[in-house]
Structure formats: C-alpha cells, structure tokens
Amino acid sequence: MTDDPLRVLLWAPVPPPLGGVARWAERYGRSAAAAGIEVETVDTAPRTEAFTERSEFRLDRLKPAARAFAQLSKTLARFHPQVAHLTTTLSWATPRDTAAAWVCQSVGVPTVLHIRASTHIIEWRDRMPAWRRALLDHALRSVDAVLVLSVELEAYLKQAVPRARIERIPNMIEVAEAAEQSEGAAVLPPRTRPRVLFIGKRTPKKGVGELADAVLALDGVELAIVGGPGGAIDPEHARTMEASLAQLRAAGRLVETDELPPEQVTRAYREADVFCLPTWREGLPNVLLEAMAAGMACVATPVGAIPEVLREDRGILVPVNDRVALTEALGRLLADSELRRAYGQRAQQAALAEYGTQAVMARYRALYVDLIAQRGSGGQAARRN
Numbered sequence: 001m002t003d004d005p006l007r008v009l010l011w012a013p014v015p016p017p018l019g020g021v022a023r024w025a026e027r028y029g030r031s032a033a034a035a036g037i038e039v040e041t042v043d044t045a046p047r048t049e050a051f052t053e054r055s056e057f058r059l060d061r062l063k064p065a066a067r068a069f070a071q072l073s074k075t076l077a078r079f080h081p082q083v084a085h086l087t088t089t090l091s092w093a094t095p096r097d098t099a100a101a102w103v104c105q106s107v108g109v110p111t112v113l114h115i116r117a118s119t120h121i122i123e124w125r126d127r128m129p130a131w132r133r134a135l136l137d138h139a140l141r142s143v144d145a146v147l148v149l150s151v152e153l154e155a156y157l158k159q160a161v162p163r164a165r166i167e168r169i170p171n172m173i174e175v176a177e178a179a180e181q182s183e184g185a186a187v188l189p190p191r192t193r194p195r196v197l198f199i200g201k202r203t204p205k206k207g208v209g210e211l212a213d214a215v216l217a218l219d220g221v222e223l224a225i226v227g228g229p230g231g232a233i234d235p236e237h238a239r240t241m242e243a244s245l246a247q248l249r250a251a252g253r254l255v256e257t258d259e260l261p262p263e264q265v266t267r268a269y270r271e272a273d274v275f276c277l278p279t280w281r282e283g284l285p286n287v288l289l290e291a292m293a294a295g296m297a298c299v300a301t302p303v304g305a306i307p308e309v310l311r312e313d314r315g316i317l318v319p320v321n322d323r324v325a326l327t328e329a330l331g332r333l334l335a336d337s338e339l340r341r342a343y344g345q346r347a348q349q350a351a352l353a354e355y356g357t358q359a360v361m362a363r364y365r366a367l368y369v370d371l372i373a374q375r376g377s378g379g380q381a382a383r384r385n
Contacts, residue, residue: 005038006368009081009109011072011100013045015262020171020286021087021116023262027172027357028364035361037368040079042071044087044096065096072100076107083368084111090121098139105142110371113140114147118281118304122156140164144371149284150305167367170305172360173289173351177266187264188255188271194221194334195255197272197296199265199287200279201230202245207278207301207321209241212248214278214327221334223248224255226268269294273340274333280320282306292351297340299329309355314347 012025025041032039046064075081084104088097097113104111115121125133140146140157145165148154154168188195196215200206202225215223248254260268265287269275275291277300284305291298298315300306307317316333318325333340353359 003036005033005036006083006365006372007079007081008032008037008039008368009072009075009079009084009104010039010041011044011068011084011086011097012041013087014041014043016045020283021089023286024116024171025087026262027174028361030174031172031357031361034358035365037361037365040075040081042068042075042100044068068096069100069103072103076104076109081109082372084109085114085364085368086111087114087116089117090115091117091124094136094139098136101139101143108375110144110368110375112145112147112367112371113143115153116149116283118283119150119152119156120281122153125160137161137164144375145367147367151308152304169360169363169367170309170355171284171286171289172357173286173293173355174357175293175352177262177290177293184263184267186271187260187268188224188226188257191271191273193253194218195224195272195274196221196330196334197224197226197268197275197291198277199226199268199275199291200277200285201227202241203230204234204237204241205280206230207280209237209244210321210323210326211276211278212241212244212254213323214330215253216244216247216251217323217327218331218334221330222253222255224257224268224272226257226260226265228258266290266294269296272296274299274330276300276326276330277306278318278320278326279303284309289351289355292347293355295344295348297333297343298347299326299333309350310347311350313343314350315343 010025010028013022014025015022022045029039029041086097086101101111101113125136140161141164145167146157148166148168149170154166157164157166198211202208212223215221245254269291275296275298277285277288279301282304288298288300288306288309298310300310300317301320302317303320310317316329318329
C-alpha cells in the first residue's frame with residue numbers, strides 16, 4: 001500500500017431523504033479526504049417522501065434501483081475503486097444490495113456489506129424458509145466483510161454464518177456538528193416549561209405513543225417532536241399513539257415540526273432539557289450520538305447497539321414499551337439539573353472521543369487496507385472454501 005488515497009465506491013442513499021443512513025453517508029463523504037479516502041457515491045435513495053415502518057416490495061422502487069445500477073456500472077468503469085462499501089437495510093432491499101455486491105465482486109473489487117438494521121433481522125432471518133436463508137447466508141459469505149453496528153448482531157451472525165467475516169464498527173458524529181449547536185437562530189419555539197425532545201419519524205415503533213403518555217403524566221412538561229409522520233404496521237398502535245398526542249396537543253404541551261435540514265436538527269438539541277428515544281428496535285441511531293455530542297441527558301431503550309453506547313454513567317435505559325419506567329426516568333432527570341449536567345457531560349465526552357469521525361473513519365480505512373491485502377494474497381477465497 002502507498003500513501004495515496006484509497007478509492008472507495010460507496011453504495012448508499014444521500015439526502016433527500018434525511019434518514020439515518022443518509023446522514024451517515026453525508027458524514028462519510030465529508031470525512032473521507034481527512035482519512036485518506038477518495039470516495040465516489042452511488043445514490044440508492046428512492047426519492048420519495050413516503051415512509052412506513054413496514055419493509056415491503058414496491059414497484060415504484062424499481063426505477064430508482066435501475067438508475068443506481070446504471071450509475072454503479074459507470075462508476076466501476078471510470079473510477080476503478082479499490083474497495084466497494086455497500087450499505088443495506090436487508091429485508092426487501094436484500095436482492096438489490098446483494099446483487100450490487102455481486103457486480104462489484106465480479107470485477108475483482110473487495111466488497112464490504114454494511115448492515116444498517118436493527119437486531120430485529122435476527123428474527124427475520126430465523127423465520128425464513130430454508131432456501132431463502134441459504135441464499136442470504138451465501139451472499140454474506142461471498143462478500144469480503146459484513147459490517148454490523150451491535151454486539152448482539154455480531155455474535156448472532158458469527159454463529160449463524162460462521163464462514164462469513166463479521167466486523168463491528170459504530171456510527172459516527174462530527175466534532176464540527178457539536179460546535180454548530182451553539183450557533184444560529186432557534187428552530188423551536190421558546191421554552192416556557194421543561195421540554196423533552198424526540199427526533200425521528202412519528203411512528204409507534206419509535207416508542208412515540210408511550211413517550212407521549214409519559215409526558216402526559218408529568219405535570220407542566222412538554223414534548224417536542226422533530227420529524228414528519230410515518231406509516232404504522234399496526235393500525236391499533238397508530239390509533240393509540242395519535243390519541244395520546246392529541247391530548248398533549250389539546251393541552252398546549254406538544255411542539256411539532258416536519259423534518260428539518262441537518263444544520264437545524266443540530267441546533268434543536270440545545271433547545272430542550274432531555275432527549276428521549278424509547279424505540280422498539282434500532283441499529284445505532286445517529287440521533288442518539290448527536291444528542292450525546294450536544295451534551296444532553298438521554299433516555300433510551302436497550303435495543304440494538306444503544307446499550308453499548310448509552311452506558312449507565314452516560315444516560316438512563318428503560319425497558320421497551322414500559323410507560324412507568326419511562327415516566328420515572330424523565331421525571332427524575334427533569335427534577336435534577338445537576339444530574340442532567342453530569343449525564344450530559346459524560347455522554348458528550350464519550351461521543352466525541354469514541355464515535356468521532358476521525359476515530360471511526362480510521363477503522364474503516366484499516367479494514368479496507370486489510371481486505372485489499374487479503375485479496376492480493378488470495379485470503380478471501382481460502383476463507384470461503
């Protein structure tokens with residue numbers, strides 16, 4: 001290897017939409033040069049505003065997929081990447097993303113398949129018919145490395161697909177973004193009461209229903225939701241969530257905005273007292289890292305990689321769908337400014353030291369260098385046999 005930048009083809013969505021994977025891809029692109037990486041991105045974003053909790057096949061996604069494959073072919077021919085880094089949420093995206101990996105592999109490019117999904121894919125894989133599971137496992141073994149976000153998913157895949165190379169590297173946060181939180185005009189109305197902040201799609205599986213109920217149980221507290229509505233899998237869950245939100249709205253204790261551009265989201269963290277993400281399933285949410293980097297006291301559920309990041313000295317974890325525990329945690333933090341400050345300070349130090357772009361991008365680059373070296377020595381073929 002030389003000191004020349006590594007040429008990396010990135011297969012990922014770029015904004016719009018403003019989801020977590022797209023935010024990660026933006027950070028990757030801005031940080032690549034400093035890490036000794038030259039990156040070309042193939043955009044896989046569907047270019048639709050519609051959002052649903054359900055992963056499903058949709059005909060309107062075929063045209064964007066065809067566009068992405070055309071761009072992939074041109075980029076491989078023009079850019080001659082040394083590594084391909086492909087993001088995937090699995091589920092219905094699996095055929096598209098594993099086919100893209102095969103295209104890269106077919107021209108001799110070492111390929112990383114980066115699973116951007118919650119540990120719910122464990123149940124998803126276990127429920128598969130045997131023939132589909134065999135196809136998935138073959139795809140995971142065929143790439144040079146599979147990247148995951150959580151210890152739980154890493155351990156599961158190492159046992160379930162033993163001949164696949166499984167690596168774990170977390171999401172990242174930019175130090176510059178943390179600095180921007182003290183600049184610019186306010187994006188939320190002025191605070192007149194204690195405020196709990198939630199950032200993300202307003203869906204039951206993000207825990208918005210129980211969060212609304214917890215805030216309702218705390219006198220004089222308001223909830224701020226930054227993010228548009230999302231379609232729910234279960235209509236009954238959606239009705240329950242909307243009923244609780246309606247009570248907050250009627251009491252004048254609900255602040256709502258649609259999706260905001262990244263620079264405004266960054267500023268929203270300084271305009272609340274506590275950040276809360278009581279989600280039912282997650283990988284490693286960017287919004288949690290952002291809130292920690294902003295020095296916020298955080299409450300979240302122990303799903304995906306969250307408990308690895310939000311340790312007991314950095315914030316409070318509550319069980320999924322436990323309204324009592326959530327209410328108690330929020331009430332405890334809102335009543336104690338010194339406790340909020342202590343949690344926020346430790347969370348900020350950890351976020352910037354362990355999950356800053358410099359540290360995470362260095363880990364990506366080290367993985368790429370190793371994969372290129374293994375390809376040169378024939379190591380990957382030997383590992384698969």
